[in-house]
Amino acid sequence: MNSTSVEAPLTETAERRVVTGTAGATPESKWVIVTRGIKREYDMGGEVVRALRGVDLAIARNEYVAIMGPSGSGKSTLMNIVGCLDTPNAGEYWLNGQLVSTMSDDALARVRNKEIGFVFQTFNLLPRATALHNVELPLVYAGVSSDVRRRRAKEALEKVQLENRMDHRPNELSGGQRQRVAIARALVNDPSMLLADEPTGNLDSQTSEEIMRVFESLADSGQTVVMVTHEPDIAQHARRVVVLRDGLISTDDTRDAFVARIGLGTQHA
Amino acid sequence: MSFFQAIRIALETIRVQKLKSFFTVIGVMIGVTFLIAVVSIVAGMSRYMKDDLIGKIIAVNSFSLRRTPDFQVGDVTQATRNEWRRRPRVYEADVHAVAAALPADVLWATESSENLNVESAYARPRSVQCSTVSPGWFDIKRMGAAQGRLISIQEYQLGTPVVVIGKDVADHFFPNLNPIGRELRIQSIPYTVIGVAEAQGSVFGQSLDKFLVAPDKSPLNRWVNPHSVVDAMIVQGPTDAGMRDAMESTRAVMRARRHLHPEQPDNFEMETSESALDFWNKIQSYLTIAGVALPTVGLVVGAIVIMNIMLVAVAERTREIGIRKALGARRRDILNQFLVESATLSTLGAAVGVALGIGFAKLIAALSPLPAAVAVWSIFVGVGIGAGVGMIAGIYPASRAALLDPIAAMRQET
Numbered sequence: 061m062n063s064t065s066v067e068a069p070l071t072e073t074a075e076r077r078v079v080t081g082t083a084g085a086t087p088e089s090k091w092v093i094v095t096r097g098i099k100r101e102y103d104m105g106g107e108v109v110r111a112l113r114g115v116d117l118a119i120a121r122n123e124y125v126a127i128m129g130p131s132g133s134g135k136s137t138l139m140n141i142v143g144c145l146d147t148p149n150a151g152e153y154w155l156n157g158q159l160v161s162t163m164s165d166d167a168l169a170r171v172r173n174k175e176i177g178f179v180f181q182t183f184n185l186l187p188r189a190t191a192l193h194n195v196e197l198p199l200v201y202a203g204v205s206s207d208v209r210r211r212r213a214k215e216a217l218e219k220v221q222l223e224n225r226m227d228h229r230p231n232e233l234s235g236g237q238r239q240r241v242a243i244a245r246a247l248v249n250d251p252s253m254l255l256a257d258e259p260t261g262n263l264d265s266q267t268s269e270e271i272m273r274v275f276e277s278l279a280d281s282g283q284t285v286v287m288v289t290h291e292p293d294i295a296q297h298a299r300r301v302v303v304l305r306d307g308l309i310s311t312d313d314t315r316d317a318f319v320a321r322i323g324l325g326t327q328h329a
Numbered sequence: 330m331s332f333f334q335a336i337r338i339a340l341e342t343i344r345v346q347k348l349k350s351f352f353t354v355i356g357v358m359i360g361v362t363f364l365i366a367v368v369s370i371v372a373g374m375s376r377y378m379k380d381d382l383i384g385k386i387i388a389v390n391s392f393s394l395r396r397t398p399d400f401q402v403g404d405v406t407q408a409t410r411n412e413w414r415r416r417p418r419v420y421e422a423d424v425h426a427v428a429a430a431l432p433a434d435v436l437w438a439t440e441s442s443e444n445l446n447v448e449s450a451y452a453r454p455r456s457v458q459c460s461t462v463s464p465g466w467f468d469i470k471r472m473g474a475a476q477g478r479l480i481s482i483q484e485y486q487l488g489t490p491v492v493v494i495g496k497d498v499a500d501h502f503f504p505n506l507n508p509i510g511r512e513l514r515i516q517s518i519p520y521t522v523i524g525v526a527e528a529q530g531s532v533f534g535q536s537l538d539k540f541l542v543a544p545d546k547s548p549l550n551r552w553v554n555p556h557s558v559v560d561a562m563i564v565q566g567p568t569d570a571g572m573r574d575a576m577e578s579t580r581a582v583m584r585a586r587r588h589l590h591p592e593q594p595d596n597f598e599m600e601t602s603e604s605a606l607d608f609w610n611k612i613q614s615y616l617t618i619a620g621v622a623l624p625t626v627g628l629v630v631g632a633i634v635i636m637n638i639m640l641v642a643v644a645e646r647t648r649e650i651g652i653r654k655a656l657g658a659r660r661r662d663i664l665n666q667f668l669v670e671s672a673t674l675s676t677l678g679a680a681v682g683v684a685l686g687i688g689f690a691k692l693i694a695a696l697s698p699l700p701a702a703v704a705v706w707s708i709f710v711g712v713g714i715g716a717g718v719g720m721i722a723g724i725y726p727a728s729r730a731a732l733l734d735p736i737a738a739m740r741q742e743t
Binding site for chain 1: 659
């Protein structure tokens with residue numbers, strides 16, 4: 061196997077361990093995400109909940125990865141840390157070559173703005189703002205001037221085929237359209253990674269397929285996509301599936317291996 | 330995020346919540362309304378006092394030499410009253426001695442007044458303030474005749490029974506008639522009207538045209554003052570400095586005539602427009618304190634209301650704050666957003682308050698004798714106070730918003 065191939069971590073868990081285990085070395089530029097021994101504990105009224113117990117994960121540029129796991133497996137905690145909304149208690153997290161696990165709140169806000177495009181289960185659009193204004197929002201905090209903002213927001217909405225819905229407010233849009241607005245918002249600042257949290261959780265199966273096709277084409281065009289989901293049907297759209305269990309990575313497979321193991325989603329392991 | 334962006338967000342939020350925004354700022358609005366109204370009325374009265382009243386009652390660059398003050402500042406003690414009562418009166422001999430010491434460019438005249446009974450053939454008798462004056466009085470007062478003429482030098486010398494009357498006196502005693510040449514009986518002494526003075530206007534609703542003026546040697550004088558006594562000698566310098574020099578020479582002459590030792594105080598009064606202004610300034614300071622203190626209470630209440638509403642707004646928009654933070658808003662972006670929103674809201678309220686306050690002041694001016702002058706500075710102060718109150722009231726809610734954890738904030742159901 062060619063070690064420079066972006067497919068490397070997908071097929072070779074050994075190589076993934078080599079990369080993530082290279083202590084002290086600055087992660088190479090091909091890696092968007094490198095985590096080393098990430099731990100996260102919560103104090104829930106005196107009882108310590110160990111949500112993550114040492115996660116090593118590396119995701120390269122242009123990968124399309126699903127993170128799966130049952131509830132309580134720590135996937136939401138991992139998603140929050142990967143999304144720079146939270147910081148680990150222990151371990152390192154390198155995002156696009158920057159060590160973000162020790163950054164201050166405001167520095168994290170900057171990283172979220174520049175490096176990450178969020179897509180949420182509940183869309184999280186501002187209800188009183190138009191689609192265009194919602195898409196402009198990350199650019200507002202990036203300090204982009206208003207005419208450039210407008211132009212780039214329009215371009216992003218065109219990418220998700222919503223150019224004729226720009227002046228609509230979220231309550232005037234269907235669920236699928238709302239999620240496409242959210243995708244346009246996630247993409248508008250050219251992030252290093254698209255981070256989706258249960259992106260189809262609030263959508264019917266047909267609309268879910270539609271959103272998955274958008275993700276597919278984004279991944280085809282070279283966008284790094286990380287998707288957190290508990291639905292195997294959705295996870296199998298990704299090209300690599302990482303399964304979390306009890307705060308640790310239990311399996312890390314290619315799509316084909318994942319599908320083969322769970323039996324095409326018809327029977328549950 | 331730029332400042333203008335923050336203002337745009339704030340205006341947008343206010344636009345979609347008009348009624349709530351209105352109630353939020355009502356306290357600030359009322360506070361500023363009263364502040365502006367009171368300041369405008371006090372400023373109007375002040376301008377009126379300085380420009381009109383003082384100019385009309387006390388002529389420019391002039392002082393009057395008299396036994397006791399005409400305008401009294403504050404409470405006068407019994408001891409002071411007793412001292413005033415012991416003072417000698419001002420005699421014509423004093424006036425002549427003072428006049429002899431004055432330079433040629435200084436004008437002077439005597440004036441003695443009393444309310445006397447006046448009758449005409451055309452109206453009910455009435456009490457009118459009657460003054461007997463010496464030549465030069467009309468010059469010092471800068472008063473001309475609207476009808477007829479003023480008193481001639483011969484009439485002064487001969488003590489001819491002629492009067493120049495104020496407009497209100499003319500209107501009362503000679504309704505729809507030309508008063509010139511007609512007879513007025515003052516304390517039953519027949520006088521001929523030779524002129525009507527130019528209208529002097531009014532002060533706080535009190536007309537300044539209820540007077541009549543006769544020569545000091547005319548028969549009326551015995552009703553006004555004892556023989557050879559005058560109420561006041563009015564002295565007018567060409568300039569303020571000229572007036573001060575004249576005051577010094579007057580003081581020297583008077584002290585010499587009264588045989589006062591250097592350690593004894595003056596036993597006469599020299600009253601300038603400043604003495605009258607002292608009286609006014611004292612009233613004005615009370616009015617200003619009340620006018621500022623009462624709206625301040627309103628503003629404090631207004632600030633508390635704004636703070637509460639902003640806390641509610643932060644709670645209501647927790648999810649929005651979470652979304653904004655997730656998309657890259659830093660703490661200070663959120664802080665600024667809520668501070669600017671609070672300040673914008675409050676400033677708009679204050680601006681409405683300024684407009685209402687001006688309207689209120691104009692209304693009072695129109696419906697009552699109180700004048701109003703809108704001080705330009707008060708508009709800026711009013712709006713500035715609005716912005717300041719909004720900022721201060723917004724600090725606590727805005728910092729609460731800025732410190733929200735984005736994960737928890739986005740999880741909140743709204």
